Amino acid sequence: MALIDTRTDTEKEKLLRTYAAGNLAWSTLRENGFDSYADVLAGLGRLGLRPPIAAMEGPNVASRTLGRAYIRAALRARQ
C-alpha cells in the first residue's frame, strides 16, 4: 500500500539542509518522503545547496581509503 506523505515543505527543507551538511543518509531521506534521488537533487538546487561529499570518517574509512587507492592505481595504469 502506498503511504501518503504528510511532511510539509518546511520539514522537507530541514531534512535536505541536514543532508547537505552530511548529517543525514540518503536512505533516511528515502524513509522520509523522498522517492527518487532526482527529487533530492532538485530540492538541493532550489535551496542553493550541493550534494554532500562524505568526510573521511566513520566505520568505512579503511575500506574507502583502499578504494581510492584502487582508483588511483587504475588511473595510473591507463596513462
Place this chain on the structure above:
Amino acid sequence: MTRRLGLLVTDASPLITLAAGEALECLTMPGLPVIIPDMVYDEVTRDLARIGARAIVGWADRHLDQVFVRPTEVFAEFQVLRSLDPTIRSRGRGEQAALEVLNKAIAVDDDLEAVLVFEDADVKTRRFVRALPERVLTLSTGDLLHELEAAGRIQSADHILDVAAAKDRNVTAQRQMQSDTVDARAALRARLRGQI
C-alpha cells in the same frame, strides 16, 4: 591471478548525480568494468523524463564493452510485486541487488576484487561494509571525483556537484522559457488576426 569485478554501483544516486552533473564519463575513466544491477538500472531509467535518465541510457550504450547491466532475482521479484501493486517503491532493493551480484561473483571466485560505489552520506554511516570480504572495497561518488580531480582528469569535483544540483532548476527555467515563447507567439498571432 586475482579477477577484477570492477566498480559495482549499489544505488541509483551516484548515477543520477553524475548524469545530472554531465559527468557520467567519470565512472568509466578509470578503465574498470562498471557493473549496474538491473534493479538499479531500472530505477534510474524507468521514467525517461526524469533528470539524467536519457543520459544514463546513452552513456551505457556508448560503453557496451565496459558498462554491464547484471540480472538479479531481487529485480525479478520486484517486477512481480510491481505487476500486483504499481505503487510499490524500490527503496533498498538496489543495494540488495548489488549484494546478490557480488555474492554470485564471489561464489565463483572468492579471491575476486571489487569496489562498491555508494552515495556519500550512506558510505559514511553504513556499518555493513565491515562484513565484506577483504578484497571488496568501498568508494563514494565524492571519493571518485576527488581522485579524478587529483589526477587532473576533471577540473573540479565541486563544480560537477553544483551542476548536478542546478540541473532541475535549469530544466524548469528552459521549460518556462519555451512555454513563455509559445504564449507570446499565440498572443502575437491573436493581435495580428485582430489587425487584419
